[in-house]
Amino acid sequence: MKVLILDDEKIFTSELCEFLTKSGLQAFEANTVALGRALLESEKPDLLILDVRLPGADGLDLLKDFKAAYPDLEVIVVSGHGDMETVIRAMRLGAVDYLKKPFRHMDIKLALERTAKFISLQQRVRDVEETNSLISKSLGEKIERSLIGVSTGIMKVMELAMTAAEYNDTNVLITGESGTGKENIARIIHYASKRSEHLFCAVNSSAVTESLLESEFFGHKKGSFTGAISDKKGFFEIADKGTLFLDEIADMPLTLQAKVLRAIEERKITRVGETVPRSTDFRVIAATNADLDILISEKKMRLDLYHRLKTLHIHIPPLRERADDIEPLLDYFISKLSKQFNRIVPEVSDEVIAVLKQYAFPGNVRELRNLTERALILSKSKVLKISDFPLSATQPVISSDIPPTMDLIGNESELLRKALAECGFSQVKAAEMLGISRDALIRRMKKYNIVVKKSG
Numbered sequence: 001m002k003v004l005i006l007d008d009e010k011i012f013t014s015e016l017c018e019f020l021t022k023s024g025l026q027a028f029e030a031n032t033v034a035l036g037r038a039l040l041e042s043e044k045p046d047l048l049i050l051d052v053r054l055p056g057a058d059g060l061d062l063l064k065d066f067k068a069a070y071p072d073l074e075v076i077v078v079s080g081h082g083d084m085e086t087v088i089r090a091m092r093l094g095a096v097d098y099l100k101k102p103f104r105h106m107d108i109k110l111a112l113e114r115t116a117k118f119i120s121l122q123q124r125v126r127d128v129e130e131t132n133s134l135i136s137k138s139l140g141e142k143i144e145r146s147l148i149g150v151s152t153g154i155m156k157v158m159e160l161a162m163t164a165a166e167y168n169d170t171n172v173l174i175t176g177e178s179g180t181g182k183e184n185i186a187r188i189i190h191y192a193s194k195r196s197e198h199l200f201c202a203v204n205s206s207a208v209t210e211s212l213l214e215s216e217f218f219g220h221k222k223g224s225f226t227g228a229i230s231d232k233k234g235f236f237e238i239a240d241k242g243t244l245f246l247d248e249i250a251d252m253p254l255t256l257q258a259k260v261l262r263a264i265e266e267r268k269i270t271r272v273g274e275t276v277p278r279s280t281d282f283r284v285i286a287a288t289n290a291d292l293d294i295l296i297s298e299k300k301m302r303l304d305l306y307h308r309l310k311t312l313h314i315h316i317p318p319l320r321e322r323a324d325d326i327e328p329l330l331d332y333f334i335s336k337l338s339k340q341f342n343r344i345v346p347e348v349s350d351e352v353i354a355v356l357k358q359y360a361f362p363g364n365v366r367e368l369r370n371l372t373e374r375a376l377i378l379s380k381s382k383v384l385k386i387s388d389f390p391l392s393a394t395q396p397v398i399s400s401d402i403p404p405t406m407d408l409i410g411n412e413s414e415l416l417r418k419a420l421a422e423c424g425f426s427q428v429k430a431a432e433m434l435g436i437s438r439d440a441l442i443r444r445m446k447k448y449n450i451v452v453k454k455s456g
């Protein structure tokens, strides 16, 4: 620790300086304000021991100036007899401690120890703040927040998401098949809303042990059950001022759904083992990949909760119903993953796009991402070909209400898939149906990389 002593009494400063140096500190002395200022600037001390009764200067004004110019500087003020008023004002201006003249070495030692502790605590707080902001920054970078797509379907989703971001207390229900990007949209809503500075707390209730569900959601009081070793906040309180993302809402037991509904309506929760409710300001975004009508007819979702949540309902159509998004998504994943893998961005043959546009994508965007990742890892060439994308023929083919196109390659691969599926994947029968030889069928299957998975 570097210390500067600013006092007009030469005897005082040199004695104190000697004492501090002996105690292992780096000490400087100044008997005039001008020298004091110069040393503050050149030495940047951590601590200033300041006499508030310097001739020709107001010590309190100096203190204010110094604290403004050097916000990290700590100041101990030195005062004479009967000067309590000044001391109090100095403390209000940010001095950490004070010493009354004359003082014993013991007093200065204690004051220094207190100040050193204070300085190191402050440093720790700064370190923690810095690491926290670094962590949240790197987390923020990892989280997918871009929504790629040009289809009218995805545009509508984006528009609704922006409305949801604007009305940041409205509950939202997101539906869509697995891999369509429900969590992605939920995060986009959170980060575009006024709640973005607070937590996005994602919870999948089927991943929480049933017996702990209530305490995980509502928190508990220490000792309220075996294992409750300390007071604990639940998800509703953790998400205070932020967003609570309830993934797979239909997997939540009905009894808990009822309690969640109450929490949403009252914006108050009671921890397990407590009686007084606590207020918490969260917004719920719930998601499910199940069909809502079925959920409700099979009583997997409470109707009252459903009505509460669907104030804003966002349905993400499956990827096969928005084929226009395939190309931009493919481009996006290729460039993003190539960067990640540190390789040159490959080109994509037209055939790839044509075939993918006919593919049913049961795993939706997630499947497209995984296929792209695989193709990038396995292909060594500068152009990605359809053979780099192993599509399964056993997957359902696109429904025929999609208008036929004149796209030969795409239609050919689709026809092959359809024929194979209809013949129970018998190559002989499929070839017959298509009016080609079996060899010709096998050649074409290779060309489009159609793999027939044996079931069972």
Ligand SMILES: Nc1ncnc2c1ncn2[C@@H]1O[C@H](COP(=O)(O)OP(=O)(O)OP(=O)(O)O)[C@@H](O)[C@H]1O
Binding pocket: 144, 146, 147, 148, 149, 154, 176, 177, 178, 179, 180, 181, 182, 183, 184, 185, 289, 365, 366, 369
């Ligand atoms: N429009 C999109 N633009 C960019 N990436 C997307 C888009 N849609 C989905 N993704 C990506 O696809 C993957 C799957 O998305 P996400 O996890 O949000 O799906 P989900 O609907 O929650 O799936 P599940 O029902 O299986 O939980 C993620 O990597 C996500 O970033």
Ligand SMILES: [Mg+2]
Binding pocket: 182, 183, 247
């Ligand atoms: Mg999900």
